[in-house]
Amino acid sequence: MAARLDGKVALITGGASGIGRGCALRFAEEGATIMVADLNGERAEKVVAELIAMGAKADSVQVDTASEESCEAMAAAAVAAFGRIDTCVAAAGISHAGYVSREIDEQRGRDRMDRTDMLLLDKSLDSWHKLIDVNLTGVMLTNRAVARRMAAAGSGGTIVNIASVAAVTALMGSADYCVSKAGVWMLTKCFALELARHKIRVNAVGPGYIRTPMSGAAITHQPWVDSQIRHTPLRRLGEAVDIANACLYLACEESSFVTGEIIFPDGGYGAAVRS
Ligand SMILES: NC(=O)c1ccc[n+]([C@@H]2O[C@H](COP(=O)([O-])OP(=O)(O)OC[C@H]3O[C@@H](n4cnc5c(N)ncnc54)[C@H](O)[C@@H]3O)[C@@H](O)[C@H]2O)c1
Numbered sequence: 247m248a249a250r251l252d253g254k255v256a257l258i259t260g261g262a263s264g265i266g267r268g269c270a271l272r273f274a275e276e277g278a279t280i281m282v283a284d285l286n287g288e289r290a291e292k293v294v295a296e297l298i299a300m301g302a303k304a305d306s307v308q309v310d311t312a313s314e315e316s317c318e319a320m321a322a323a324a325v326a327a328f329g330r331i332d333t334c335v336a337a338a339g340i341s342h343a344g345y346v347s348r349e350i351d352e353q354r355g356r357d358r359m360d361r362t363d364m365l366l367l368d369k370s371l372d373s374w375h376k377l378i379d380v381n382l383t384g385v386m387l388t389n390r391a392v393a394r395r396m397a398a399a400g401s402g403g404t405i406v407n408i409a410s411v412a413a414v415t416a417l418m419g420s421a422d423y424c425v426s427k428a429g430v431w432m433l434t435k436c437f438a439l440e441l442a443r444h445k446i447r448v449n450a451v452g453p454g455y456i457r458t459p460m461s462g463a464a465i466t467h468q469p470w471v472d473s474q475i476r477h478t479p480l481r482r483l484g485e486a487v488d489i490a491n492a493c494l495y496l497a498c499e500e501s502s503f504v505t506g507e508i509i510f511p512d513g514g515y516g517a518a519v520r521s
Pocket residue numbers: 259260261262263264265266283284285286309310311312337338339340341344380384408409410411452453454455456457458459460461
């Protein structure tokens with residue numbers, strides 16, 4: 247059987263770590279050439295080295311997805327390196343655990359709800375803007391920079407945006423994150439409508455709790471892990487490859503009649519908490 251992304255060029259934001267890196271490795275196994283795009287250029291180069299060691303073609307570009315100029319330069323770099331972009335995974339993102347991780351690390355074990363600065367009544371506007379800029383505006387800027395190249399090339403394409411179960415489940419102390427991910431889900435549907443005429447399909451994946459560096463301190467705090475597992479019918483946390491496999495389906499021809507949709511690889515978490 248032919249590899250599912252044979253001859254395709256994939257641009258993956260957030261490709262230096264966690265879910266983005268998982269997609270880069272999985273897509274390369276299926277024959278794709280990979281452009282790893284990340285704020286952390288050094289870690290992106292390490293992923294490129296892993297991909298080349300697997301026998302894949304790959305390169306990296308440093309990007310700040312919150313910047314329009316940077317996203318346009320990223321898409322232009324992918325086209326310059328590999329001639330076109332066939333598929334994109336927008337996985338770059340931050341969370342409280344990412345950008346205030348030191349504080350959280352220092353108070354491991356302490357309930358997040360003790361931190362009133364994470365609740366809406368006291369959350370700083372700066373931290374709100376920072377998260378929305380990367381997680382929502384960054385996905386919009388990534389999608390359109392990529393879609394502009396795909397539309398100009400005229401051969402269609404696929405885009406997969408990484409949302410979260412938080413797109414449809416409110417989490418105390420994470421309002422900015424939840425709102426950003428609900429926005430990504432709606433943005434995905436809007437792009438799907440507008441880009442269908444260019445044969446560009448746009449879908450989203452909403453992971454449950456996944457073992458990645460973003461999960462940071464929480465993942466090493468056993469009571470937190472136990473509680474997540476208790477709420478997950480399949481009784482485990484997810485791994486990056488669980489998300490990469492869902493992205494792969496949406497990126498390749500097997501999903502050719504699917505656009506404007508979201509898949510939640512969450513071990514049944516959503517079915518349990520929302521039913
Ligand atoms: N880990 C989880 O449990 C989980 C659950 C649901 C959704 N998600 C989402 O999955 C995506 C990937 O998360 P992860 O768990 O792999 O996290 P991660 O921290 O391991 O990886 C995120 C990557 O994004 C990059 N990044 C951050 N800001 C950026 C910017 N402005 N421009 C370019 N790159 C930037 C980081 O450098 C990092 O390499 C995120 O959108 C996250 O919200 C994660």
